[in-house]
Amino acid sequence: MAHDATHDHHDDHHGAPSNFFVRWCMSTNHKDIGTLYLVFSLLMFFIGGSFAMVIRAELFKPGLQLVQPYFFNEMTTMHALVMIFGAVMPAFVGLGNWMIPLMIGAPDMALPRMNNLSFWILPFAFALLLSTLFLPGGGPAGGWTMYPPLSLQGDSVAYLVFAVHLMGISSIMGAINIIATILNMRAPGMDLLKMPVFVWSWLITAFLLIAVMPVLAGAVTMLLTDKYFGTSFFNAAGGGDPVLFQHIFWFFGHPEVYIMILPAFGLVSEIIPTFARKPIFGYKAMVFAIASIAFLSFIVWAHHMFAVGLPLGGEIFFMYATMLIAVPTGVKVFNWVSTMWGGSMTFETPMLFAIAFVILFTIGGFSGLMLALAPADFQYHDSYFVVAHFHYVLVTGAIFAIIAGTYYWLPKWTGHMYSEFWGKMHFWNSVVWVNVLFFPQHFLGLAGMPRRIPDYNVAFANFNMISSIGGFLFGASQLIFVGVIIHAVWFSKKKALDRVWEGAKGLEWTVPSPAPFHTFELPPVIHDEELAHGHVED
Amino acid sequence: MTRGASEWSPEAYFLNNVALGVCVVIGILVFGAMFIAMFRFRKSRGAVAEKWSHNTMLEIVWTTIPVIILIVLAYLATGGLRTFADTTGSEMTVKVTGYQWKWRYDYVDYKGKAIEKVGFMSKLDRESDETRQLNSGLDPNAVQVDGYNTYLINVDKPLVVPVGVKIRFVITAGDVIHSWWVPALGWKMDAIPGIVNAAWTNITEPGVYRGQCAELCGQDHGFMPIVVKAVPKEEFEKWLADQQAQANPPAPAAPAAASTTAAPATAQATDAPVSQGHQG
């Protein structure tokens, strides 16, 4: 580019700084920060995963063999907190950081310094959270939902609250950055309705984050003052109401679960058209479905509270509203299937994970629909059926989408192809064992096994053992993932093309592989036919 | 899911089955279409990508059909909610209080008559409790009553209730939130400190129905089971009379001696871990 030549003397402008500390700790580059997020998320995935291994090992057979019940509760609590706030959310932010500027033709994120800060808060937040496990009083053990009065019994309340505040600040800053980038930094010609679905999904998710993270912050602050400053927000003896916490928590919590799935919808909506070599079916319907799911997610929170003794009218309202969500969710699934119909498909690893996403997420949606029926939820609630539900939507939903996205863009990031053979090994092992792990949990729930218990009657023994075996093997399969990534980054000899996949469309494929340190310093000239959604008619 | 053994429990069971059926049918259609697509439209079979990317007719159809299905489901579920919310016409009231980590049952009234001082704590039976200690070396399979494994689902003193009587439960807690769940009754209800929740049941078959606390309540959350022993009305009335006699001993005059010697014997019988009747 002519532009390059005129700026050659600005060395730092074109290559990454060579000093390790300066490059990674002081980074304001969206690609490096994206990498930091992704590496952090992978690390947390394994820490949270090791907690899950403890849980499944203890539940391998009846009787307590490994840990005390209190420690078991610390494990379930920490597993959820680490996976939600440490693995899934940062992974999506990392993917957004890396790809949103590349997809909309922007040179970087709108607020690069804040970007650095929002990442570097996270290691401190999690160091604080994880350190509680080594404190004399132990870590939080009241569940990730932190219901008082139980959550106030621990000694780690202040640590937990402060860690949650840090995570919240990080998420809000990340969200502000994403909104500012998408709204202000699109290359000329990149109209909103030409943006990739992934970018749309992140735009909407970012608004959800800004709306609900402060609500969570408020809820945990009230816990803190109840514990240490003598308030009685949630203390019935002082005129407060323990159920109030649940309303506030789930007003955050339900949108939160969509924060963890909407970007996944976006990823899958990029990957399936690429490998089907056919444009996404119903682009506008997809965007509209995401927006309506986001809206509905604010008015369904009490479906987590059907058993707290809501008035009849409340139960009915929240049941109907929850059932409504199935409609836009269904539209998305039908559209993915129609995108595949009439295509010319190949099945590389990202496509395999995306297809598994569609099927297994839908199974999670089905159990969601069943849970929405309040009279039946009187049985399902707080049983293993719920555990099965949210692991289908989160593991085979959110996490499979993240893995699919990683394989999809890994060649663009590293400049090398990953090993397709080992990618497929990773896929087949994951998809088999994850079902062995979570499918039997439906049966356990229906048979009456409550969640969050360290030990159980022998009637539940067989399914628990199957589930544990699936768990260990699913966990082990993820080591293949690490191997594939390490190989692709440092050892792979196979150079990636700029347009890595034959059917790939969009601006990110017009830059070299690996993507140079700075891209789109001059806005690209956009040709509609190069975009995935350049000609939107429907 | 269990069909249960109460008047209401089939509602949840029926709804579960209908919803599951709907999901299975939709699943077969959607996944079927996907698999057909994956085989017909592969590049390796020479498939050439088509260009279309929308079809208004189809989109309207697959938005409308789910809406219709949902309306049917919503209609069925609303019926279940209404009957569940209606605690009127009950003939008996039991107060259930959750504590870390045991339940307290107080008999409030029966057939319009207030009951004085009949109430007791109900906690994990001793055998399960010894077995469940970390590395106890005891075998959970060995915890049995009448050949039925009761590991972690047996108590020292069960809740005794009559069959065929609409019983109103008022449910609360003394420390943290618990949840009272007996699958055979078809529902669970949170026990929340400072709040009194109401629910009802009308058990149709005599038997022993077991459940567990369903809301995380601390370290021994997994170890506070619930046992409901449903007995015929006459048997219940006799049991209640015995309990009342025990709780309200007549003035310590001489004629009372006979009844006080008789009472501990019956109390003994119910103190022992519950033996098996019909298992829920």
Ligand code: HEM
């Ligand atoms: C068709 C859409 C969905 C419906 C109708 C639905 C419905 C429900 C209902 C009613 C519950 C409460 C169950 C109970 O505790 O008794 C629940 C729990 C949950 N759902 Fe969903 N859900 C849907 C999709 C999702 C998605 C997409 C996610 C996340 C990616 C998700 C994550 C969760 C989680 C994490 C919980 C459990 C929270 C907890 O108690 O710890 N769900 N869902």
Ligand SMILES: [Cu+2]
């Ligand atoms: Cu929800």
Ligand SMILES: [Cu+2]
């Ligand atoms: Cu409990």
